[in-house]
Amino acid sequence: MNIAYSYTVEPQPxxxxxxxFVDLEEAFTEGETLEQAAFLAAEVLTGVLALRLERGEDVPPPSPAEGRPVAxxxxxxxxxxxxxxxxQGKPLSELARAMGTSWPAAQRLTRPGNPxxxxxxxxxAALGKRLVLALE
Structure with missing residues (x-):
């Protein structure tokens, strides 16, 4: 899965x-140039998603970009x-059991940190997936 959220860009008078951002109504910013706007979009996205994760709030998966820029x-x-x-909605205790770890240790993986x-x-592996790293 690619964690890239699309956004709209509107020139200001x-x-x-x-x-x-299309999927996150509270996530918005502005920049003097398109380059600055794109940089700030990634910063705002990180902050909004981190806050939602820390609060245990729902985070929608990213919608298809459909030609829009992404951050x-x-x-x-x-x-x-x-x-x-x-x-996919499974209880965290199930992940902890499958990993052979404690519930708090599994919970830390669902919050921003440095795993x-x-x-x-x-x-x-516990989720039946494979970790794949990429540099873009």
Whole structure:
């Protein structure tokens, strides 16, 4: 799964560009140039997703971009979302049991943090998945 959220960009009459995320109504920003708007979009996306994860709120999966620009959150937020999305509604206790770990340790994987590759590999295997890394 690719954790890339699409957004719209609207030029503003006074100059600059307004960015609004399609799937996250509270996630918006603006930049003076398209490049700055894209950079700030990734920053805002990371912050909004991290806050939702920390609060235990729902996070919608990204909609298809359909030609719109996309932003990607930072790696700790991506890792937490990948584990959360892969759970597919299963209880966290089931993940903890499958990993042979405690419930709090499994819960930490669904919150932004700095999991090790070994922890992510174990979580992926417990979820019937395979961890794949990529540089873009």
């Amino acid at each position: 006074e100059g600059g560009y307004l960015v609004q 990607v959150p930072d790696a700790p937020v991506q890792a937490a979302l990948l584990v959360r999305f892969a759970q 090790t590759l070994k922890q992510l590999e174990r979580a992926a």
